[in-house]
Amino acid sequence: MQAVVDTCFLIDWAGYRRRELLKSVFNRLLVPRQVLDEVRSERTAELVGQWLSEGFLYLAPVTRRVEEIAEAIARYAILNSRIPAVEEPEVYGLALAKAYSMPLLTENRGAVRLTQLYPELRDIRVMRALEVLALAIERRAIEAASREDVEKAFAEYIADTKHRFPRKDLKDTVDRLCRVLFGS
């Protein structure tokens, strides 16, 4: 599976002790140029450079179709004052995800909400770190033999990145994983 990744996700994920785990979930990540333009810190730049050189990260060309989708998404974001700020990197991330039917890895609430609101964007699968970690656990890329192990996997990410998952989302995800993995 391939996915598109945006800046907020990359920056957070770069601080995670198991950041290479992403390779066991995705074959390749597409990144729009606008995302690379925002990378400044040594840690994120080092990770991006390494993944680009390995071919795991791929600088996606922006075609006319992607531009057209991006323009429509930007219009949606601008016209709706209830949508939190969405800027070029997320707009192009969403457009690439839509154009190539790939998930978008993002932590941007504006991007998430655009896909919840507009029927034209509902087919874009948005994945936050919560969903990516859940997929890694489900595919046994993270070993989990008990509910405690599942909770520990999320706790590690929370500790490394100072990220909190909404309480209900985390509980629902842990419950679902326990049903799938342990039948309980």
Next chain:
Amino acid sequence: MAAEIPEELLRKWREEDEEARRIRRSEADWSFIEKQPPRIKAALKYYVEAGDIRRAAKLAGLSLDEFNELRKKANIPVVC
């Protein structure tokens, strides 16, 4: 073009925003924040209230990932 937002979705978003703000406020290291130069302090406080990292970074005059490091030092979680 500006789609009408269903009341149920709007309520869900409001609850998410309120929970996120409450977590950021309660976990933030306020003593660290108060010691920062005025522009940085304002940006961190804005981030606690709004949770918009890109605008907070601009307010601070920093890049997104520079601000992210600052956010961690101030113990303000990303809630998403």
